Amino acid sequence: MTPLQQQIAAAHLELIQLTLAAAHDPHAQAQLIILLDTMHGDGWQALSHAVQTRLGLSTQEHTACALDDEDRSILELIEHAQQQPAAFQEFAQQAAAHNLQHTAQALAALIYAATQGEREALETLAELHQAADTPAALATSAALIHIVEGERQIDVLSQMLPEEQAQLIQMVLTALHEIEA
Secondary structure: HHHHHHHHHHHHHHHHHHHHHHHOOHHHHHHHHHHHHHHOOOHHHHHHHHHHHHHHHOOOOOOOOOHHHHHHHHHHHHHHHHHHHHHHHHHHHHHHHHHHHHHHHHHHHHHHHHOOHHHHHHHHHHHHHHOOOOOHHHHHHHHHHHEEEEEEEHHHHHHOHHHHHHHHHHHHHHHHHHHHO
16 A cells, blocks of 8 residues: 555545445444445545445435545555455554554643643543543543543553553553653
8 A cells, every 4th residue: 555545544444444344244334334324424425325335235326426536545445455354454453553642642632731721621621521422431531531630540540441441541641751751
């Protein structure tokens, strides 16, 4: 993959992975349909229709929407992933790790701003907490708030967290330590 293809694939990783999984997993197919409906509502009509048509998920006629260059690139990446699943899986793992690191750095910067009393940062953390819609998301947002309040012990912060969220909190603490140093 070229660097541009890697960037596009990382940005649309969920779509590509669900598209691959939908061929073999009815649950993934249901998730893909929900994602495609959301994408359609967000202005990705041509791409969502093209994916639905290619997978046989839709028999409805849609008004003709032309695919743009990015849409075509995403469809090409889906085909590439279907043809070379092992290579794509390796890329997906790297992209997920990169996205997790970026998320941790952004959260650390937000927490640092909140500890400095920046109102917008505090409001953003409160909004994150209010938007949390699963027990893991609630526990993660609570851990972030505890970090703002001064807690820095990973075992205390990650008591109620699944492994992936505990890893994120550890990465946030590491990034925050670098900011504060």
